[in-house]
Amino acid sequence: MKTVEETRKMIDEAVNKIREEAPGFEPSAGIILGTGLGALANEIKPLKKIPYGEIPHFPVSTVESHSGILIAGEMQGKKVLAMSGRFHRYEGYSMKQIAFPVYVMKKLGVKNLFISNAAGGMNPAFKAGDLAVITDHINFMGDNPLLGPNDPELGPRWPDMIEPYSSALIKAAFDAGKELGIELQKGVYMGVTGPNLETRAEYRMMGKFADMVGMSTVPEVIAGVHAGMRILGISVITDECVPETLKPVNIEHILQNAAKAEPKLTAIMKAVIGRVDN
Ligand code: HPA
Numbered sequence: 001m002k003t004v005e006e007t008r009k010m011i012d013e014a015v016n017k018i019r020e021e022a023p024g025f026e027p028s029a030g031i032i033l034g035t036g037l038g039a040l041a042n043e044i045k046p047l048k049k050i051p052y053g054e055i056p057h058f059p060v061s062t063v064e065s066h067s068g069i070l071i072a073g074e075m076q077g078k079k080v081l082a083m084s085g086r087f088h089r090y091e092g093y094s095m096k097q098i099a100f101p102v103y104v105m106k107k108l109g110v111k112n113l114f115i116s117n118a119a120g121g122m123n124p125a126f127k128a129g130d131l132a133v134i135t136d137h138i139n140f141m142g143d144n145p146l147l148g149p150n151d152p153e154l155g156p157r158w159p160d161m162i163e164p165y166s167s168a169l170i171k172a173a174f175d176a177g178k179e180l181g182i183e184l185q186k187g188v189y190m191g192v193t194g195p196n197l198e199t200r201a202e203y204r205m206m207g208k209f210a211d212m213v214g215m216s217t218v219p220e221v222i223a224g225v226h227a228g229m230r231i232l233g234i235s236v237i238t239d240e241c242v243p244e245t246l247k248p249v250n251i252e253h254i255l256q257n258a259a260k261a262e263p264k265l266t267a268i269m270k271a272v273i274g275r276v277d278n
Helices: 004-021 038-043 095-107 167-180 200-206 218-226 251-275
Strands: 029-033 045-051 069-075 078-084 112-121 131-139 185-191 212-214 230-240
Touching (some): 029 038, 131 167, 167 230, 185 218, 218 230
Parallel strands (some): 029 112, 112 230, 131 185
Antiparallel strands (some): 069 078, 112 212
């Protein structure tokens, strides 16, 4: 377990490297480009692209489809810092490693955090290819990025989770959906470690408490809340996880459904980012 001083030093070293690469860059929005948001990277006018490997203490992604580049750029008149490539607990990263970039973003001035993910839809009304705005979550990962000594400069020891996902940003997403003619579902996200998908019995249990299930997002959101950020999370429903009609998982299908939803998700995120206060 790292001490508060060690962690502070690590964050400072990463922040200094980014400041060195992009002098004077003050992002107001941070974006974690999960599944279904890859195309959003193309909407950013890049000022600087920094491979994770060049940033001290940044984990390096092992998932091939997640490339691992930090993009400092502009979108919709806002300065944004986007992580193209994210880290999952199932890859073996600790929750603290997954949360680390969020604190780096915070130190660089990010106040609004935008996150996407792929999720299984447990709510029977959800169809593959739907988008669901995350209204709340359940941490079912059995782990937490805030374990260990707390640095009060990063956030409080016992952060409350009364509004992990900003109601103002959720409203902005629905307003954007209405204007753009994009239908949005909403629901509670249950975060698990994976890497296996769930059993029927697990879906039956989880489906009573949550609308979607996925293997990411919760660590970054806990860190973001701890750091006082406003957060918007949107899930792409890539498969239907209703116990009675469950089919074997088909990764091709999951990726196809994510790709199908990508333009809609890109449009929504872009619209909301354009509207956030700095
Ligand atoms: N579980 C089930 N289906 C999924 C998941 C998950 O974690 N992620 C994407 N589809």
